[in-house]
Amino acid sequence: MKKIILFLFLIFPSLTFSQNKPKDSLPTTWELLKYDGTSAFKGLTTTYTQPLKWEKDDFLTAGTIVLGTGALYIFDEEANRWFENQEPHIPGIIKDFGWYYGSPQNHFAINGAVYLYGLFTKNEKIRKTGVLLISAASTAGLIQTISKTAIGRARPGTDAGKGSFKPFSKKGGFHSFPSGHTILSFTTAYAIGKQFKNPFVKAGIYGLGMIAPISRLWAGAHWLTDVGLSMALSILVVDTIDNYLNEERDYGNPHKTKISWKFQVGLGQFGLIGTF
Known part of the structure; x- marks a missing residue:
């Protein structure tokens, strides 16, 4: 019995877990960048194969x-x-905000700034948000770029009517469906809004995201169905990628966390050590 008690006293000090990772195991900025780039690309491919x-x-x-969409088409x-x-x-400042916020160059500049801030500060939540923004915008943006040319729907300003289509037309007047400004602006607003739990904060962010879509209706650049379906597409893309990122990523460290075990025998010690 004394031998058993002595053995327990010898082994207990060594049954400890080290939560401090060696410095050389921490990810570098370059490692995070590569990991996030791969993650963003997989978010894109996951969305396309999800159906x-x-x-x-x-x-x-x-x-x-x-x-x-069919119901909106009637009206x-x-x-x-x-x-x-x-x-x-409509006040000019609101119309200007809608135009500039939905423009691709401004949109990707904002998304890139969010991600770079999270990358260089190594802020996990902001990094994840940045990856979501970039991946969702790229995914939805590619869909709208191909679709608007392939579908070739006439814009309201052409006076050709809501049912006029010229597939693969090179004329901008037949690139109405879907709405690029709507997809980019609402994708960003919806992705950012998902990061907050407060319903009033969410509503405020979504409200800002709605300015660009509505401004396109004021300008006669898109039909109501263009805007409505574009918003639905934005939500589907963001939700799909967000679910993928939440399930597959380890935001703090691109190296998957593993527990390593080893026996240690030494003067006055005999036990099992776990490092994670």
């Missing part, structure tokens, strides 16, 4: 979006006239 994994609820959601021309009539009464 292959759809289940019943996903098809129901897609069907609801299609039906909702496209009436909505266009109403929004254009409001345009003279």
Whole structure:
């Protein structure tokens, strides 16, 4: 019995866990950048292949979006006239904000700034948000770039009507569907809004994200269905990538955390040490 007690006293001091990682195991900025780039790209490819994994609820959601777009289509021309009539009464600063915030160069500059801040400060939450912003904007932006040319829907300003299409037309007047300004601005707003739990903060961010889509309706650049479906696309893309990042990434360290075990025998010590 005394031998057993003595053995426990000898082994207990060595049954400790070290939570301090060696300095050479901490990720460098370059390692984080490579890891985040790969993660952003996988977010893009995951979104494009996600329909292959759809289940019943996903098809129901897609069907609801299609039906909702069809309902908006009925009122496209009436909505266009109403929004254009409001345009003279809108303050210039709001219209300017909508235009500049939804422009690709400004959009990606904002997203890039968010990510770089998180990268150089090694702030995990901001890094994750930056990766989400860049990946979602790239994914949705590529979809709208290809779709607007392939679909070739006439803009309201062409006076060709809501049902006029010229697929693969090189004319900007037939690049109405979907709305690039809407996709970029609302993708950013929705991605940032997801980082907050306060419903009032979320509403404020989403409200800012709505300015660019509505400004395109005031300007007669898009139909209501263009804007509505573009917002739905933004939400689907952001949610898909956000779910992927939450499941697959280790934001603090690109090296997956592992526990290593080793026996240690020494003067007055005999035990098992775990390092993680």
